[in-house]
Amino acid sequence: MKEVTTDEFRSAMSSNQLDVMIYAKGQPLAVILGVSELFQPPYDNYFNLRAGMLWGEYIDTDGASGVKPPEYAYELMADINLFQAAIAGSDESNEIGARMVQNIVDSMLFIGTVKAVAPIYHNNDLKNFTEFKTQSYAYYRTYPYRASQWWLDE
Amino acid sequence: MKVLLYSGVAFVALASAASAAVCPAVTVGDMMGFEAGAFPQQYELAEFEALGNCTVEFSANPASDDLNARIRGNGPLPPLADRLPSEPLVVAPYDSIGSYGGTLDALSNATESGTSDFMSIRHVNLVRYSDDLQTIVPMIAKGWEWNDDFTQLTFFLREGHKWSDGSPFGARDVKFWYDNLATDSNVRELPKDYVLVAGEVMDVVVIDDTTIQFNLPSPKPGLLSHFANHYAQAFQPMDFLGQFHPDIDPNADANAQAVGFESGYDAIKGYYGNSDWMDTPTPMLAHPDLVAGLPADTVPTLESYIITRENTEGRHLVANPYYFQVDTSGQQLPYINEQDELFVGESEVRLLKLINSEVDYKSQALNLDYAPLLLENQEKGNFTIELKPEISIGAFAFNVTSENLAKREVFGDVRFRRAMSVAMNRDEINEVVFFGLGQPTQYIAFSPTPSFVSKELEMAYAQFDPDMANALLDEMGMMDLDGDGMREMPNGEKLVLNMQVATQAVSIKMVELVGQNWREVGIDKR
Structure with a gap:
């Protein structure tokens, strides 16, 4: 195990060199209503925890390079758009939100630890x-x- | 048209009734019988004067001229009345009307590392979340308006608002940010998702100098919330940056070349960078060879402070003499004259500086590991430590698109990821790392957990179950083939996880415990 600077970690993650990535993750509803990054590959921006760099590349390049993500990734991408278009707290919004969380838990691309x-x-x-x-x-x-x-x- | 939240304008007519009495210097702690306004802890000027039937008399920091003289590129200061908007935001201080002066000392890790905490102190955006974290309140915009189906969001800006160099701020600065920076592929290769609606760009229309309209291709009610909580500021100075932007000034390239940049876009990047990240190094750090010949050391800002010195050891800032807020006694904010940010890469040295009371405020990168020592030294060091819940949690992710195809297959198998999850002893982590103050949980993206998420989902595969982990790994065909106690991959190759930890966000003690848990089910790490 190696302690590195944040810059080194971000850079190694970006260049797809790591086996396992570790960082803080999770956002409140207020942020998720405006930002989709936790719901589309590579599942966050440069500064934060990502998984599936090559899935992200595939989406960014419309399939010209990278690796095609599995179907559940596309389902989550479609759902975040629907979630952001709905009124927070409405039955429609809650139904979509529950489906998104089920998808996230089923795929378990990110493993949680302890809320501290x-x-x-x-x-x-x-x-x-x-x-x-x-x-x-x-x-x-x-x-x-x-x-x-x-x-x-x- | 549905008006959801709209402050300020409705009060203008009432203001004419204000008498000559001076408004009381109310605080949140002592409202002196003053009524609350439309939004918590702040008022629009006309609203405040109408509520109190009084007049606010403005006064400036006596050091304003000296501070302004340190902002290279700024001319002499005009009188305060010409620096404030005609509609300043009136802020009720929490406890006391402040005194001007002093330097706020801050500590970050390095340039662009661990700095957002400090940057947030001077941050501004169109709107803001109040301290209840639920109510969106005016900030740079004095009000806003949605249409019925949330496809049109209109912001109303403040008449006479100025950038830190005294140039006028208005609706065109918002449109410039959106059209010429955020969605210009010459500046930013791909637009960020937060400037898009379901992947599509918006149409940003200048209605008049103080009215800007976002026309959305489909509904996105959360766009307002975005402008309240995100670091990306929805405006940039068109007059200043536009001189280097080919779509704004036909002489942009020549203007940039005259001061040493290769092209207009090169100069844009020199001042703005290639994202909305406000921590992009200024020309003082990025182009020290050019900076003396540039029109200013850094791009003008609406923030409460502006950088006047930057190097690899830290940054120094002075109060923005054109800042748009006053307190209830009429004093222009901010109260504190200067800010000093020191970069310290080593966490132990940062801790020592905190204990020695060399810092005025810090939360980012303060792990709970530090708490015992900090709590022990509070009184002696004249500081206070408060323990507050985090929103994000420490999370692990396996590289499902690893360049190593055998690893990609292992990490891509959800049985492996579930095995690694149930192999973690979260209760032990909670006790050892978080002193029992935490709450074991699975990652569900949303935090705090919304009502639509069941407890079962929140805790899915978060139980400590090494038997299940072993069974899942066995099922995958990951066996210990060489008898060293560690499992090999299904193709027989050894698997040794390469783990790197950046302690800015997670405790290394936690990662060590997880690594130990994983070894106990036969997954090796280095």
């Missing part, structure tokens, strides 16, 4: 710092918490 907690650090001199709801990239980290009104009491 993580630390948030702030100096006590930093004022107007409110408690975050999550420690996550989703919602773009500090963006909901209005850092423009932070100030330093030094």
